[in-house]
Amino acid sequence: MRGRLTASTGWAIAALVALLAPLLLNERQMFVLMSIVILAVFATSYNVLLGYTGMVSFAHAAYYGIGAYAVTLAWVHLGWSPLAGFLLAPVAAGAIGYVTGLVALRATRLYFSLLTLAIGQLLFLVAFQWRGLTRGDDGIFGMQLPLFLEPATNRYYFLLVLAAIALAILSVAMRSPFGATLRAIRENRDRAGFLGIKVKRYELAAFTLGTAFAGWAGGMYAFFDRGSFPLLLDWTTSADPIFTTLIGGLNSFAGPVIGAVVLGLLQDFVTRNFLYFNVVLGTVLLAIILFMPGGIVEGAHRLAAAGGSRRRRTHPEQPADREQPAAAGTRSKS
Amino acid sequence: MTVEALVLQVMTGLSRAAVLFIVASGLSLVFGAMRIVNIAHGSFYMVGAFVAVTVAGWLGGVIGFVGALLVVPLVVAALGGLIEVGALRRLYGKEHLLQLLATFAFLLIVSDVVRFIYGERPQSLRAPPLLSGATRFGDVFFPRYSLFLMAAAVVIGLSLWLLLSRTGLGRDIRAAVSDPEMLGMVGVNVSRLFTVVFALGAGLAGLGGVLAGPQTTILLGMDIDIIVESFAVVIIGGLGSLVGTAVGAVLVGVTFALGITFIPSAALAIVFVVMVAVLVWRPYGLFGIPQEA
Numbered sequence: 001m002r003g004r005l006t007a008s009t010g011w012a013i014a015a016l017v018a019l020l021a022p023l024l025l026n027e028r029q030m031f032v033l034m035s036i037v038i039l040a041v042f043a044t045s046y047n048v049l050l051g052y053t054g055m056v057s058f059a060h061a062a063y064y065g066i067g068a069y070a071v072t073l074a075w076v077h078l079g080w081s082p083l084a085g086f087l088l089a090p091v092a093a094g095a096i097g098y099v100t101g102l103v104a105l106r107a108t109r110l111y112f113s114l115l116t117l118a119i120g121q122l123l124f125l126v127a128f129q130w131r132g133l134t135r136g137d138d139g140i141f142g143m144q145l146p147l148f149l150e151p152a153t154n155r156y157y158f159l160l161v162l163a164a165i166a167l168a169i170l171s172v173a174m175r176s177p178f179g180a181t182l183r184a185i186r187e188n189r190d191r192a193g194f195l196g197i198k199v200k201r202y203e204l205a206a207f208t209l210g211t212a213f214a215g216w217a218g219g220m221y222a223f224f225d226r227g228s229f230p231l232l233l234d235w236t237t238s239a240d241p242i243f244t245t246l247i248g249g250l251n252s253f254a255g256p257v258i259g260a261v262v263l264g265l266l267q268d269f270v271t272r273n274f275l276y277f278n279v280v281l282g283t284v285l286l287a288i289i290l291f292m293p294g295g296i297v298e299g300a301h302r303l304a305a306a307g308g309s310r311r312r313r314t315h316p317e318q319p320a321d322r323e324q325p326a327a328a329g330t331r332s333k334s
Numbered sequence: 335m336t337v338e339a340l341v342l343q344v345m346t347g348l349s350r351a352a353v354l355f356i357v358a359s360g361l362s363l364v365f366g367a368m369r370i371v372n373i374a375h376g377s378f379y380m381v382g383a384f385v386a387v388t389v390a391g392w393l394g395g396v397i398g399f400v401g402a403l404l405v406v407p408l409v410v411a412a413l414g415g416l417i418e419v420g421a422l423r424r425l426y427g428k429e430h431l432l433q434l435l436a437t438f439a440f441l442l443i444v445s446d447v448v449r450f451i452y453g454e455r456p457q458s459l460r461a462p463p464l465l466s467g468a469t470r471f472g473d474v475f476f477p478r479y480s481l482f483l484m485a486a487a488v489v490i491g492l493s494l495w496l497l498l499s500r501t502g503l504g505r506d507i508r509a510a511v512s513d514p515e516m517l518g519m520v521g522v523n524v525s526r527l528f529t530v531v532f533a534l535g536a537g538l539a540g541l542g543g544v545l546a547g548p549q550t551t552i553l554l555g556m557d558i559d560i561i562v563e564s565f566a567v568v569i570i571g572g573l574g575s576l577v578g579t580a581v582g583a584v585l586v587g588v589t590f591a592l593g594i595t596f597i598p599s600a601a602l603a604i605v606f607v608v609m610v611a612v613l614v615w616r617p618y619g620l621f622g623i624p625q626e627a
Contacts, residue, residue, distance in 0.1 A: 056431055103610065107617040110371065110430070114569045118609040121562065125603040236558065239438060246435060276450060282442030289436050290424055 010254065018160055022153045030152040031224075036264035037156075037163045038220045039244055043256035044170055045213035046241035051250040052174055053206040054186035056113045056242075058235045059100065059120030063093040063211035065127060065233030067218025072140040072228045073133070082145055086162075086219045093215020094208050096123070101207035105200055108189075117235055124233040139229030143222065159220050166216050171253055173209065182206050243285060249295030258296050341474050343595050344588060349480035351587025352487035353546040357560060358567040359494060359579045360538030366574030367510040367531045369430065370422065374437040376561030377444035378536040382410045382543025383552045384448055387457045396462040399548075407541040414536020418529050426528070441557065449554055459547030479548060486545055487583075490538070494576060507531060511574055566605055570612045572622025581620060 021033060042064055049055040067089035074085035100123075104115045127134050134140070149155045173179055181202055185192045193199045222228055231237065241256070248259025266284070270277050292299045361375045386406045390398035417440055425433045465482050468475040498504035506527050509517045518524045542560075550556065567586050571578025586605055593601030612620060 050431075056434070103614060106614050110573075111569075111613065111617050113371075114565060115610065115613045117562070117565060118569070118606045118613065122603060122606045122610065125600075125606065129599045129603065235562070242435065242438075276446040278442040279446035279450075282439040282446070285439040285442070286421060286436060289432050289439065290421065293428065293432055 007254070014257070015164075022156060027152050030156050032264060032268045034152075034156050034159050034224050036260050037159050038217055038224055039240065039264055040257045040260035041163050041166045041220060042214060042217035043241040043244035043248075043260050044167060044253070045210050045217060046238075047245050047250070047253075047256045048170065048174070048182075048206050048210035048213070050242065050245060051252075051255065052179060052182045052186060053203060054189070055203060055207065057104075057116040057120075057207070057210075058113060058238050059104070059116035059123070060210070060214050060241060061235065061237035062120040062123035062233045063097050063214040064218040064221070064237065065228065065230070066093045066096055066123065067215030067220075068222040068225075068228035068232050069127065069134060069140075069218075070215065071219050071222035072143055075143050076140055077133075082143060082223060086223070089219025089222075090212040090216040093218065094212030097211025097215075098204070098208045101204050101211070105204055105207065120233070120235050120238065124230060124235070127233050128230040134230070137230060139227055141225075141227035141229075143226040145223065145226060149223065155223065159223060162216070162220055166213055167257070170209075170213060174253060178202075178205070243281065245295075246285065247288060247295055249297030249299075251294060252297045255295055255297045262296065338474050340595075342477075343591050345476060345480045347588035347591030348584065349477075349483040349549065349587075350591065351583040352483040353542050353549075354560075354563055354567050354587055355487045355580055355583035356490055356545065357539050357542035358564040358571075358583055359491070359576060360535035360542075361564050362568045362571075362574055362576070362579045363494075363507070363538070364532055364535035365568070367507050367514075368426075368528050370437065370532075371430070371434050372437045372532075372535065373434060373561060374417070374440040374444065375535070375539050375564060376557035376559070377441050378410050378414060378539035379543040379546070379560045380448060380554075380557040381413065381444060382406050382540030383459070383547045383550075383556065384452050384457065384543075385409055385540075386544040386547050387452075387459050387552060390459060396464075399460070399462050402459070402544050402547075403541075406544045407537040410540025410543070411533040411537030415529050415533035417536075418532040422532065423525065423528070441561075445554065445557060454554060456551045456553040459544075459552060461548035465548075483545060483549075490541070491576070491580060498576070503527075503530065563605075566609045569609055569619055572619030574623070575619070575621040578619055578621030 018033075018037075022030060025033065046057075046060050049057055049060070070088040070092040071082050071085035074080035074088055075082055080088075100119045104112055104119055107115050128136060130136070145155070149158055174182075181192070181197055184195070184197065185199055185202055189199060218228075218232065221232065244259040244263050245256045246259070247262055248257065249255030266280070267277060270280050274280070288295060294301075357375070357379050360378075361372060364370055364372050364375070386399075386402035389402040389405055392398075393401040421436055421440075422433060425436055461479050461482075465479050468477050469481065470476075496504075498508060506517065506522050509522070510524070510527060510531070514524055517527075563586060567582040568579055569582070570585055571580070571582030585608065589608060590601050590605055593604045597604070616622075
């Protein structure tokens with residue numbers, strides 16, 4: 001009960017900070033904040049696959065890019081207002097996610113991941129090469145926004161509302177029996193199957209939900225950047241939500257959001273002072289992987305546990321029977 | 335299109351396939367024995383190419399390229415060994431995702447270190463005169479360097495096969511492919527074996543980088559390009575299978591070269607379509623063995 005209480009206090013504080021932030025920030029900082037808000041939704045949508053269902057997809061950025069292109073293409077080719085185009089973003093991404101998910105889920109685990117790599121790159125190449133539709137490498141820029149979204153502050157609040165809606169929907173979904181079933185699949189895929197759960201069907205549902213909200217985040221990006229470009233779909237962009245989630249923590253709903261704040265601020269700070277962001281990011285990731293694999297959320301839990309009563313040194317959210325195949329021979333030696 | 339031009343395109347494809355085979359066999363070896371999907375594998379290839387430029391520059395002339403060919407794979411193998419001992423070793427027995435992400439972290443770190451040392455400017459590596467130009471068979475001219483690459487791939491493929499099938503190290507590696515836990519129980523030092531395998535895989539990628547040097551522009555980003563192609567190769571062939579890697583490399587190399595000739599804008603897309611088709615038809619690749627991974 002206490003955990004639930006601190007969590008809702010945390011969300012309340014986060015909401016308050018997010019609402020009041022524009023009072024203190026300049027325009028450049030507002031754009032950093034917008035990118036954080038978008039990354040938070042993108043990473044949370046990915047965590048439906050990664051943290052909740054245990055699927056590693058290299059294609060997630062493709063659906064993010066599809067979301068962004070849904071808005072810009074509807075504007076270029078159909079003359080739609082971006083606001084109307086935004087409604088297309090999760091629908092297009094989710095629909096393509098469903099179809100490609102059907103194909104990718106023919107395989108499991110590693111081979112699923114590699115299949116998503118191929119599918120994602122295929123979608124990337126469509127955006128990259130189909131110049132007639134997407135203008136290829138040039139991307140689409142300079143999208144006309146509705147007048148009320150011109151000032152940075154208004155655009156920020158607009159994106160914040162979209163993010164809040166997405167997070168609320170995903171939070172409800174992940175707390176529902178559906179979310180519990182996904183977690184059961186993550187913990188033990190075979191056992192979930194024995195219980196009569198139609199594993200593939202749930203995995204496809206999770207994949208579709210995750211990709212739809214990746215499209216939602218991509219639609220937000222189109223407002224942020226007033227455009228879209230092929231690199232949004234590239235597999236290297238799929239690394240962003242993975243890194244974000246890893247930094248924040250895989251095993252909680254708040255993890256990706258916290259990760260987005262930390263990564264966004266880190267990136268802004270480093271790139272303004274230092275030419276080499278990748279080496280910093282790589283080092284931070286390596287440190288987290290080696291010393292704090294549960295990310296900031298679990299690190300904070302551990303810190304709180306160590307500071308308070310030293311009762312049990314367990315990791316309640318990482319059950320012992322979490323699948324650990326392969327390379328088991330070295331376990332005793334390490 | 336004339337027959338000569340077609341032959342030339344196939345030759346281009348096969349010489350790309352030769353490099354892909356050498357690089358991807360390392361990726362496949364590491365996956366087979368250690369179950370690690372090494373995203374940093376392309377970084378070893380890139381480091382190999384860049385360090386070759388430096389070494390060839392120091393030595394100069396014909397000796398330069400030959401010297402790079404001999405020295406660079408060892409340097410890159412040492413780098414691989416260092417990464418395995420320093421970081422990956424601590425992650426065995428943990429979730430695969432963490433190992434994969436650790437190699438991703440190294441991809442980021444290595445790319446910036448290379449950028450720091452060599453800058454953004456593209457580099458080039460020159461093949462010795464003996465290997466430049468073309469040799470004539472009948473009416474068709476074959477680029478000599480392409481023939482050299484193919485010969486190199488065959489030699490390395492045979493050496494790897496001999497290593498795996500005829501030596502004690504090869505026996506241990508094959509045992510690790512089927513059951514690492516058991517291997518530890520019968521008294522093999524699995525931890526040292528993994529270091530050797532990872533270094534060997536890195537060395538192969540480094541060698542691929544040196545060999546590809548004279549035929550490509552050496553620049554930042556080549557790590558990402560090769561890793562995606564190498565994944566396509568090992569997925570089509572089947573992870574952990576040497577024969578599969580060879581077949582996959584030829585398929586990807588030639589498909590891409592012919593694709594470039596006939597439908598340039600869709601060449602890479604065709605490779606991915608082949609990859610998806612193979613995986614849907616045979617989820618473990620053409621020569622792969624179904625396994626829990």
